[in-house]
Structure formats: C-alpha cells, structure tokens
Amino acid sequence: MKIKFKTFFHITSFFLLLPLALFAQQPAGNGTVTGTLQDGESAAPVGFANVVLLSARDSSLVTGATSKENGQFTLQRVPVGQYILRASMVGFPTRFVPGIVVTAENLQVALGSIVLRGANTRLNEVVVTAERQLVEFDLDKKVVNVQQDIAAQSGSIAEVLQNVPSVTVDTEGNVSMRGSSNVTVLVDGKRTALAEVGLDQIPASMIESVELITNPSSKYDPEGTSGIINIILKKDRAPGFNGVASVNAGTYENYNTSLNLNYHYNKWDFNAGYDFRRRSRLGNSNSFRTNYPGTDRTSYLDQSSTRNGKDISHNVRFGAEYAINAHNSVSASALYRTGDEENLNGITYRALNSGQQLDSLTTRHTFGTEVDHVFEYNLGYRRTFERKGQEWTADVTYFTRHEDEIDDFTQQTTIRDGLPIDLDPTLQNTTAINGRSRLLLQTDYVHPINENSRLEAGYRSSFQRIDNDNMFYNINPETRAPQLNLNASNHFVYDEHIHAAYANYSNKISSLSFQVGVRAEQTNTVSDQRTQMQRVPNSYFSLFPSLFLTQEFNPENMVQFSYSRRINRPNAWNLNPFIDYTDPSNIRSGNPLLRPEYINSLELGYLRYWDNSSFNTSLFYRRTNDQVQRFRTFEEGVTYTTFINLASSSSYGIELIGTHNPYKWWRLNGSVSGFRVELNDAQGDTEVSNSQLSWNAKLNSTLTVWSDLAIQVSANYRSPMADIQGRMEQMYSADLGLKKDVLQKKGTVSLRVTDVFNTRQFNFSSYGPGFEFTSHNNRQTRFVFLGFTYRLNTDEKNNREEREQGGDGGDDF
Numbered sequence: 088m089k090i091k092f093k094t095f096f097h098i099t100s101f102f103l104l105l106p107l108a109l110f111a112q113q114p115a116g117n118g119t120v121t122g123t124l125q126d127g128e129s130a131a132p133v134g135f136a137n138v139v140l141l142s143a144r145d146s147s148l149v150t151g152a153t154s155k156e157n158g159q160f161t162l163q164r165v166p167v168g169q170y171i172l173r174a175s176m177v178g179f180p181t182r183f184v185p186g187i188v189v190t191a192e193n194l195q196v197a198l199g200s201i202v203l204r205g206a207n208t209r210l211n212e213v214v215v216t217a218e219r220q221l222v223e224f225d226l227d228k229k230v231v232n233v234q235q236d237i238a239a240q241s242g243s244i245a246e247v248l249q250n251v252p253s254v255t256v257d258t259e260g261n262v263s264m265r266g267s268s269n270v271t272v273l274v275d276g277k278r279t280a281l282a283e284v285g286l287d288q289i290p291a292s293m294i295e296s297v298e299l300i301t302n303p304s305s306k307y308d309p310e311g312t313s314g315i316i317n318i319i320l321k322k323d324r325a326p327g328f329n330g331v332a333s334v335n336a337g338t339y340e341n342y343n344t345s346l347n348l349n350y351h352y353n354k355w356d357f358n359a360g361y362d363f364r365r366r367s368r369l370g371n372s373n374s375f376r377t378n379y380p381g382t383d384r385t386s387y388l389d390q391s392s393t394r395n396g397k398d399i400s401h402n403v404r405f406g407a408e409y410a411i412n413a414h415n416s417v418s419a420s421a422l423y424r425t426g427d428e429e430n431l432n433g434i435t436y437r438a439l440n441s442g443q444q445l446d447s448l449t450t451r452h453t454f455g456t457e458v459d460h461v462f463e464y465n466l467g468y469r470r471t472f473e474r475k476g477q478e479w480t481a482d483v484t485y486f487t488r489h490e491d492e493i494d495d496f497t498q499q500t501t502i503r504d505g506l507p508i509d510l511d512p513t514l515q516n517t518t519a520i521n522g523r524s525r526l527l528l529q530t531d532y533v534h535p536i537n538e539n540s541r542l543e544a545g546y547r548s549s550f551q552r553i554d555n556d557n558m559f560y561n562i563n564p565e566t567r568a569p570q571l572n573l574n575a576s577n578h579f580v581y582d583e584h585i586h587a588a589y590a591n592y593s594n595k596i597s598s599l600s601f602q603v604g605v606r607a608e609q610t611n612t613v614s615d616q617r618t619q620m621q622r623v624p625n626s627y628f629s630l631f632p633s634l635f636l637t638q639e640f641n642p643e644n645m646v647q648f649s650y651s652r653r654i655n656r657p658n659a660w661n662l663n664p665f666i667d668y669t670d671p672s673n674i675r676s677g678n679p680l681l682r683p684e685y686i687n688s689l690e691l692g693y694l695r696y697w698d699n700s701s702f703n704t705s706l707f708y709r710r711t712n713d714q715v716q717r718f719r720t721f722e723e724g725v726t727y728t729t730f731i732n733l734a735s736s737s738s739y740g741i742e743l744i745g746t747h748n749p750y751k752w753w754r755l756n757g758s759v760s761g762f763r764v765e766l767n768d769a770q771g772d773t774e775v776s777n778s779q780l781s782w783n784a785k786l787n788s789t790l791t792v793w794s795d796l797a798i799q800v801s802a803n804y805r806s807p808m809a810d811i812q813g814r815m816e817q818m819y820s821a822d823l824g825l826k827k828d829v830l831q832k833k834g835t836v837s838l839r840v841t842d843v844f845n846t847r848q849f850n851f852s853s854y855g856p857g858f859e860f861t862s863h864n865n866r867q868t869r870f871v872f873l874g875f876t877y878r879l880n881t882d883e884k885n886n887r888e889e890r891e892q893g894g895d896g897g898d899d900f
Contacts, residue, residue: 117164117165117194118164118165118166118167118189118194118195118196119161119162119163119165119194119195119196120140120161120162120165120170120172120187120189120196120198121159121160121161121162121195121196121197121198122138122159122160122172122197122198122199122200122201123154123157123158123159123160123199123200123201124136124138124154124158124160124174124176124200124201124203125158125200125201125202125203126179126202126203127202127203128410129413129414129471130413131471131475131476131478132154132156132157132158132159132475132476133154133158133176133179133203134154134155134156134157134158134476135153135154135156135176136153136154136158136160136174136175136176136179136203137151137153137174137175137176138151138152138153138154138160138162138172138173138174139151139152139172139173140162140165140170140171140172140173140187141170141171141172141173142168142169142170142171143168143169143170143171143185143187148696148697148698148699148748149165149166149168149170149698150162150163150164150165150643150696151643151696154174155538155539155595156476156535156539156541157475157476157535157538158475159538163641164641165189165194165196166189167189167190167191167194168188168189169186169187169188169189170187170188170189171183171184171185171186171187172184172185172187172198172201174201174203176203179203180203182201182202182203184198184201228298228299228300228301229251229252229253229298229299229703229744230296230297230298230299231247231248231251231296231297231298231299232295232296243289243290243291244289244290244291244294244297244318245262245289246291246841247291247294247297248262248297248316249801249803249820249822251297251299251785252299252742252744252756252758252760252785253299253301253742253744253758253760254299254316255783255803255805255818262316263313264299264301264313264314264316269311269312269313269655269684270311270312270313270314270315270316271308271310271311271314271315271316272315272316272318273308273315273316273317273318274317274318274320275317275318275319275320276317277465277482277484277527277529278308278484278525278527278549289318290343290345290362290364290402293320293321293345293347293360293362293402294318294319294320294321295319295320295321296319297316297317297318297319298315298316298317298319299314299315299316299317300314300315300316300317301313301314301690301705301707302314302649302650302651302688302689302690302707303315303633303651303653304591304602304604304633304635304651305589305590305591305604305605305606305631305632305633305651306531306543306545306589306591306604306606308547308587309606309608309629309631309651309652309653309654310653310654310655310656311653311655312653312655312684312686312709312711313709321347321358327350327351327352327880328348328349328350328879328880329348329349329878329879329880330346330347330348330349330878330879330880331345331346331347331876331877331878331879332344332345332346332347332876332877332879333345333346333874333875333876333877334874334875335837335872335873335874335875336872336873336874337870337871337872337873338870338871338872339367339369339867339870340365340367340397341365341366341367341870341872342363342364342365343362343363343364343365343366344362344363345360345361345362345363346360346361346362347359347360348360348879354409354410354411355407355408355409355410356407356408356409357405357406357407358404358405358406358407359404359405359406360402360403360404360405361401361402361403361404362400362401362402363399363400363401363402364398364399364400365397365398365399366397366398366399366400367396367397367867368394368395368396368397368398368430368866368867369394369395369396369866369867370393370394370864370865370866370867371391371392371393371394371864371865372391372392372394372862372863372864372865373389373390373391373392373862373863374388374389374390374391374860374861374862374863375387375388375389375390375860375861376388376390376726376858376859376860376861377858377859377860378721378724378857378858379857379858379859384441385441386438386439386440386441386446386724387438387439387440387443388436388437388438388439388672388724389436389437389438389439390434390435390436390437390672391434391435392432392433392434392435393432393433394430394431394432394866395430395431395432396428396429396430396431396432397428397429398426398427398428398429399426399427400424400425400426400427400459401424401425401426402422402423402424403422403423403424404420404421404422404423405420405421405422406418406419406420406421407419407420413471414470414471414472415468415469415470415471416468416469417466417467417468417469418465418466418467418468418469419464419465419466419467420463420464420465421462421463421464421465422461422462422463423460423461423462423463424459424460424461425458425459425460425461426457426458426459427456427457427458427459428455428456428457428458428459429454429455429456430453430454430455430456430457431452431453431454432452432453432455433450433451433452433453434450434451434452434453434670435448435449435450436448436449436450436451436672438724440505444505445502445505446502446503446504446505447500447502447503447504447505448500448501448502449498449499449500449501450498450499450501451496451497451498451499451670451671452496452497452498453494453495453496453497454494454495455492455493455494455495456492456493457490457491457492457493458490458491458492459488459489459490460488460489460490461486461487461488462486462487462488463484463485463486463487464484464485464486465482465483465484465485466482466483467480467481467482467483468480468481468482474535475535476533476535476541477533477534477535478532478533479530479531479532479533480530480531480532481529481530482527482528482529482530483526483527483528483529484525484526484527484529485524485525485526485527486524486525487522487523487524488521488522488523488524489520489521489522490519490520490521490522491518491519491520492517492518492519492520492521493516493517493518493519494516494517494518495514495515495516496513496514496515496516496517497512497513497514498512498513498514498515498671499512499513511564512564513561513564514561514562514563514564514567515559515560515561515562515668516559516560516562516569517557517558517559517560518557518558518560519555519556519557519558520554520555520556521553521554521555521556522552522553522554522555523551523552523553523554524551524552525549525550525551525552526549526550526551527547527548527549527550528546528547528548528549529545529546529547529548530545530546530547531543531544531545532544532545539594539595539596540592540593540594540595541592541593542590542591542592543589543590543591543592543593543604544588544589544590544591545588545589546587546588547585547586547587547588548584548585548586548587549583549584549585550583550584551582551583551584552580552581552582552583553579553580553581553583553659554579554580554581555577555578555579555580555659555663555665556578556579557576557577557578557579557665558571558576559571559572559575559576559668560572573618575666575668576618577616577618577619577663577664577665577666578616578617578618579614579615579616579617579618579659579662579663579664579665580613580615580617581612581613581614581615581659581662581663582611582612582613582615583610583611583612583656584610584611584612585608585609585610585611586608586609587606587607587608587609588606588607589604589605589606589607590604590605591603591604591633592604593635598638598639598640599636599637599638599639600635600636600637600638600639601634601635601636601637602633602634602635603632603633603634603635604632604633604634605630605631605632605633606630606631606632606633607628607629607630607631608628608629608630608631608654609626609627609628610625610626610627610628610629610656610683611624611625611626612624612625612626612656613625614662614679616663616664616679619664621664621679623679623680627683629654629685630652631651631652631653631654632650632651632652633649633650633651633652634648634649634650634651635647635648635649636648636649643695643696643697644694644695644696645693645694646691646692646693646694647690647691647692647693647694648689648690648691648692649689649690649691649692650687650688650689650690651688652685652686652687652688653685653686653688654683654684654685654686655683655684655686655711655715656683656684657678657681657682657683657715657730659677660677661677661678661681661715661730662677662678662679662681663676663677663679664676664677664678664679665677671725672724672725672726673725673726673728674725674726674727674728675727675728675729676727676728676729677729677730678729678730678731681715681730681731681732682713682732683713684711684712684713684714684715684732685711685712685713686709686710686711686712687709687710688707688708688709689707689708689709690705690706690707690708691705691706691707692704692705692706693705699747699748699749700745700746700747700748701745701746702743702744702745703743703744703745704741704742704743704744705741705742706739706740706741707738707739707740707741707742707762708737708738708739709737709738709739710735710736710737711733711735711736711737711738712734712735713732713733713734713735714732714733714735714736715730715731715732715733716730716731716733716810717729717730717810717812718730718731718812718855719812719853719855719858719860720855720856720857721855721856721857721858722857726858726860736764736765737763737764737765738762738763738764738765739762739763740760740761740762740763741760741761741762742758742759742760742761743758743759743760744756744757744758745757745758751791752790752791752792753788753789753790753791754788754789754790755786755787755788755789756786756787757784757785757786757787758784758785759782759783759784760782760783760784761780761781761782762780762781762782763778763779763780763781764778764779764781764808764809765778778809779807779808779809779814781805781806781807781808781809782806783803783804783805783806784803784804785801785802785803785804786801786802786803787799787800787801788800788801795827795828795829795832796825796826796827796828797825797826797827798823798824798825799822799823799824799825799826800821800822800823800824801821801822802819802820802821802822803819803820803821804817804818804819805817805818805819810853812853812854812855813851813852813853813854813860814851814852815849815850815851816848816850816851816852818847818848818849818850819846819847820841820842820843820844820846820847820868821842821843821844821846822839822840822841822842822843823839823840823843824837824838824839824840825837825838825839826838830877832878833877833878834875834876834877834878835875835876836873836874836875837872837873837874837875837876838871838872838873838874839871839872839874840869840870840871840872841868841869841870841872842868842869842870843869845868845869847866847868848863848864848865849864849866850862850863850864
C-alpha cells in the first residue's frame with residue numbers, strides 16, 4: 088500500500104502532537120548554588136558535566152550549568168524554594184543530591200564536593216532514579232542517551248541514529264550528517280574494529296551513548312567532511328557483579344540476543360559481553376535508462392532486480408582495568424567478531440527499441456557467500472597527578488579484518504532482435520580475499536595552567552594496509568572448468584601511514600572562553616595495482632587549525648563560534664581500479680589517481696535553556712576543494728561509473744533543534760535543518776554543475792501513560808538532495824515503540840514497529856552525456872520486534888555496598 092506524503096504527514100502529526108501543552112514559568116530569584124564535582128575513584132575533578140537544579144515539588148527544571156574544567160559549577164538566579172540537584176556526565180551514572188533549600192535569609196548555598204560514582208544514588212533509604220533526555224545538547228556536541236530510545240532494545244546503532252538531529256540514515260544503513268556521507272566513526276574516541284563493520288551491524292545494546300561532534304577541534308582526527316560520530320560503550324563500575332541480558336525476535340526471521348557483564352572489586356574492573364544477530368535483507372529495485380547515442384535511434388533499458396539475503400554475526404569482547412595506585416592505572420581489552428552472509432540476487436534486463444518495443448530479454452542470477460573475521464586488541468595506560476586535571480594517557484590498538492567472498496553468476500538471454508533464441512547460459516565466478524589491518528599508537532597529555540586555562544598536546548601514528556585480491560573466472564558450460572579472466576581480475580594493495588601531532592590552548596577571560604589549536608599531519612600512501620603493475624605513491628603534509636570562541640551570557644544562555652579545517656581521504660573502494668562486472672549493463676571501477684578533499688568548516692551556535700525546554704540553533708558553512716563524487720558515462724549500451732575530484736563544492740545552512748517537556752509524563756524533541764549544496768566541475772571541454780536546496784526534519788515524542796509504560800513515536804523527513812549528475816529523491820518514515828518495566832523494574836518488555844507506513848525508499852535520478860537514468864529501490868524496512876531485557880543483580884546488596892564505599896559524611900555528598 089502506497090501512502091502519499093501529505094497523508095503520511097497528517098497521520099504522523101496527529102500521533103506526535105496529540106497532547107497539547109503550554110510552557111511552564113518559574114518565579115525569578117537571586118539565589119546561588121555552588122559546588123565541585125569529583126571522580127569517586129581518582130578524586131580528579133569532573134569538568135564539562137551537566138548540572139541542573141530540579142524543583143522538589145514536581146521535578147521540573149529550574150536552572151542548569153556546565154561544570155568548569157576544575158569541576159566547579161555555579162547555579163545562578165535560583166528562586167527561594169526546595170530543590171534536588173542532578174549531575175550527569177558521559178561515563179558516570181547520574182547523581183542526585185536532594186534537600187537543597189534556598190531561603191530569603193540564606194540565598195548562597197555551598198554544597199562542597201559532590202562525588203560521582205556508583206549505579207544508583209541511595210539517600211535516606213530512598214533510591215532516586217534519573218530519567219535522562221534522549222538527546223542532550225552542548226555547544227560543541229550533541230549527546231544521544233541510547234537507552235532512552237526504545238529502538239535500543241532491539242535495533243542497531245544506525246536505527247537509533249534515525250531519531251537523532253543532524254543525522255540521516257538511508258535504507259542500506261549509510262549515515263550522513265548535514266547532507267554529507269563522509270562521517271568519521273570513533274568508538275570511545277578511537278578508530279576501532281567496530282567502527283569498520285558498519286553502524287547497521289552494531290547492536291545498540293552495547294552502547295551507553297553516542298556523541299555527535301559537527302565541528303571537532305584539532306585534538307580529534309580531522310578525517311571526515313561533516314564531523315565525528317563517537318560511540319561510547321557501556322562501562323558500569325558499580326561495586327560487585329551486575330549485568331544486562333536481552334533477547335529480541337522480529338518478523339522476517341530477525342533475531343538478536345546480548346549479554347553484558349561487569350564486575351568491580353577493589354582495584355579491579357572487569358567487563359565482558361556477547362551479542363548474536365540474525366538479520367534478513369529483502370528488497371527489490373526498478374530502473375529505467377534512456378540512451379541517446381548521438382543519432383535518431385534512441386533506445387531504452389528497463390531493468391528490475393530482487394534481493395534475498397541473510398547474515399549471522401557473533402560479537403565477543405572482554406576488558407579489564409587495574410588501578411596500580413591512586414595515580415596510575417592500566418587497561419586491556421579484546422574483541423572478536425565473526426559474520427556469515429548469504430545473498431541471492433536476480434536481475435532482468437529488457438532492452439527496448441526506439442518505439443519502446445522489446446528488443447532483447449536477459450536474466451542474471453547471483454548467489455554469493457561471505458565470511459568475515461575481525462580481531463581487535465587494546466592496551467592502555469593512564470596517569471594522573473597531584474594537580475587537578477593533569478593527566479597523561481597512552482594507548483596501543485591493533486585490529487585485523489579478513490573477508491572471504493565467493494559469487495556465482497548465471498546469465499541467460501532468451502530474446503534477441505525481438506526473436507526467441509536458445510543459447511547456453513553464461514557462467515561466471517568471482518572470488519575475493521580481502522584483508523585489512525591497522526596499528527594505532529596514541530598518547531595525550533593535559534596540563535592545567537590555572538583555574539581557567541590549560542594546554543593539551545598529543546601524538547598519533549597510524550599504519551594501515553588494505554589487501555584486496557579479486558579473481559574473475561569464466562566457466563566452461565560443458566566441462567564446468569573455470570578459466571581465469573586476467574582482464575577482469577585485480578589484486579589491489581593500499582598502504583597508508585599517517586603521523587600527527589597536535590596542541591590546544593584554552594582559557595577564559597570573564598565570560599568569554601576560547602580555544603585555539605593546530606594539528607600537523609604527514610601522510611604517505613601507496614596504491615599498488617599488482618595485476619597490471621601500476622603503482623601510485625603519494626605523500627603530502629597538512630595543517631589543520633581550529634578556533635573556538637564561547638560567550639556565556641548566563642548559565643542558560645550562550646553562543647559559540649568555531650572554525651576547523653578537515654580532510655577526507657579517498658578510501659580503497661574509491662581507489663581500487665578493479666572493474667566490477669556484477670551488473671554488465673552498469674559497470675563500476677575506482678580511480679587510483681584521486682586526491683584527498685580539504686574542507687574549511689565554520690559554525691555559529693546558540694544554546695538557550697528554559698524551565699522545561701532547550702533550544703539549540705547553528706549556522707554552518709563548508710567549503711570543499713577536490714570533492715570526490717561518482718561520475719557516470721555511457722558507451723555502447725553500458726553505463727560506466729567511476730569517481731572524480733570536483734573542482735569545488737559549497738554547503739551552507741541552518742539547523743534548529745529543540746526539546747520540551749510539557750508534563751512529567753511527556754517529552755518532545757525535534758529538529759529542522761536546511762542547507763544548500765553547490766557543486767562545480769569541468770570534465771574536458773564540458774563544465775558540469777548542480778545545486779539543490781535541501782532540508783530535513785525530525786520529531787520524537789515519548790509519553791509515559793501508565794506506571795512504567797512508555798510510548799515513543801518518531802518521524803523523519805529528508806528532502807531531495809543533489810549530486811553532480813542528478814539528485815536523490817525525498818525519503819520519509821515513522822516508527823512506533825512501547826516499553827514496560829516488569830519484575831520490580833528488573834525487567835523490561837518492549838514492542839517496536841519500524842517504518843509503520845512502509846514509506847522508506849531510496850530513489851534517485853541521474854543524467855550525463857548520452858543517457859538519462861531513474862532508479863527506485865525498496866528494501867524491507869517495516870519490521871515488528873518483541874523483546875525482553877533483564878538486569879542482573881540490581882538488588883539491595885549492591886546498593887548497600889555502593890553506599891558503604893561512597894562514604895556519606897561531611898561535605899562529600
């Protein structure tokens with residue numbers, strides 16, 4: 088059943104905006120609440136944490152602030168009344184401090200040191216439970232609290248990101264930010280094996296939160312046009328043993344399970360996890376190409392395809408950390424992932440003459456299997472000093488990935504020149520042995536100069552090798568003997584060595600904060616096409632400056648300007664000249680002569696808090712030189728696709744994001760982003776350009792309608808977007824989820840429906856010299872998932888141990 092966008096919009100809006108409410112107002116006041124946040128294990132200050140004051144009467148938000156680097160915070164303009172303080176920081180459980188009283192006689196309340204540790208905060212024998220927003224905002228990043236999204240109960244990271252501002256996800260799980268698909272994915276701030284396998288294959292159950300950094304400083308890897316997605320893994324450091332187990336079953340034979348265990352004793356922290364996923368991938372597509380050969384004989388190609396695939400994956404991970412003493416700790420972790428895929432694809436080609444009558448009919452079937460193995464090892468060292476905030480860390484990470492892929496092709500032509508024919512089928516086979524390895528050495532140092540200023544510096548070396556060996560065989564139809572086709576086979580090896588050093592200096596003068604930094608990188612690459620003995624070395628030195636200026640008018644009202652220079656290096660898929668004949672009418676190959684893109688990014692952001700609401704807006708501009716884009720040409724009935732460097736491109740726009748809690752039982756967040764993309768290039772004597780004004784919108788509504796029962800409805804829309812030879816068409820969808828706590832909140836039952844109206848499609852149009860092309864792609868995206876999650880060992884014993892180790896006394900709240 089097809090649903091028009093207008094009907095879809097009306098139905099979705101009804102569910103999202105069914106309850107109506109007005110903004111609540113709080114009386115003004117002149118009180119002040121101050122304190123300092125500390126790490127309960129290392130006694131180090133906890134800077135850049137979110138600190139808010141809640142009304143003791145109804146838990147509504149009164150005011151908020153961000154702790155300084157030294158852990159200190161100040162909450163101003165606090166009315167007379169009774170309050171609960173809430174402190175939250177990624178990597179720490181949320182901490183609550185009740186019993187705060189501001190009176191006319193005592194307007195200045197000093198809380199002293201507040202320690203962040205443990206899984207629950209037990210005060211006066213009452214457990215206070217935090218309910219964090221799905222998306223929290225800072226000026227330089229957005230933090231997605233994954234466990235607040237019902238999609239996290241059974242979905243992947245890609246599915247969770249569908250509800251996140253700034254991010255769009257296509258039907259294949261590819262992620263883009265603000266119109267660009269060149270996004271760098273990190274795990275706990277590092278490039279790891281998980282970041283290489285695709286976000287649609289990472290279970291959301293592994294994740295604590297996701298950070299979106301649209302304009303990173305020079306401390307971060309500058310790779311990626313539109314910024315960084317930093318995945319923060321779960322690390323529960325509650326005393327004793329605890330864990331979470333979940334099982335989910337979905338339609339079309341989709342299943343997944345996960346088990347995450349943690350054990351903390353004395354100076355040791357252990358964590359382990361296992362995840363299993365079985366995923367089906369069904370889909371179909373239709374395309375139509377008009378061929379203009381330069382004569383009056385226009386011809387057409389009507390093509391349809393089907394896809395039936397499944398993949399099964401297992402993830403096993405283990406980690407340990409040991410505190411040698413109060414200032415030194417070491418850590419180690421290991422991860423193993425294995426995946427098995429099977430795909431059965433069918434393509435039907437209907438060649439039509441100028442009168443659109445059938446000229447030839449050909450079918451092509453492909454059966455493929457793929458086995459994937461990933462290993463990753465990490466060693467880490469952390470040293471703190473007597474000076475608060477001073478820290479030195481060093482990490483060594485090594486990962487390797489090995490893929491074996493086999494595809495068998497059967498092609499049969501039954502009509503030629505409008506007449507039936509009887510020919511033996513054409514049989515072909517391809518094998519691919521793909522390997523990837525990376526060694527990463529990294530060290531970082533933070534040196535506070537005084538209360539408001541600090542210096543950061545670091546060094547990073549990355550050694551990467553990608554080895555793709557693709558063999559193409561023609562199969563003798565009589566003897567079934569394979570014959571190697573050297574013209575279509577390719578052995579491609581890509582080596583990349585990057586050495587980088589950075590330095591950042593930050594300070595605060597009155598209410599103006601600034602950070603200035605620079606990163607220097609030396610890159611050495613070699614693209615080695617061994618089959619044809621074509622070796623292309625490349626070396627280049629790059630500087631990546633960054634600048635951040637933040638003006639804080641008050642804790643609820645601030646503005647920031649930022650600038651950074653970034654790079655997007657061509658990957659092996661873009662560079663590998665191997666000719667892919669999977670679809671003989673649409674052949675693709677890489678370009679080993681591609682140059683890296685350089686991006687200059689500017690952003691102006693404004694952040695404002697109210698009692699129950701927040702508003703974040705950003706103006707952004709990106710200028711890209713040598714942007715890499717797909718480029719298609721047409722010759723003798725075949726479309727050839729490769730990659731080229733554009734002369735330039737520009738993207739600029741505005742993003743509006745807001746959250747609002749009309750009632751304690753209803754939470755809303757939404758965003759609208761509009762941007763214009765301009766592309767320009769010259770190919771030979773032909774100038775090529777395109778531009779498009781695009782926008783996207785998201786809305787998420789969560790209602791707690793009964794005791795421990797939450798209903799979540801989310802909708803998103805992406806308008807058409809341009810590339811150099813056409814555009815991607817609009818895409819929109821809506822999801823529905825329900826979550827109910829059971830077994831005294833030790834268990835959770837969830838029900839989730841993705842793409843309720845079955846509207847998520849990926850359609851695009853393209854044009855070039857001698858052809859026009861349109862394509863409509865449908866992937867099975869409407870699923871129903873039923874899941875159960877059980878939290879292990881979250882009883883009174885662990886809460887008592889936490890309270891005894893925490894030491895409730897004096898000013899140590």
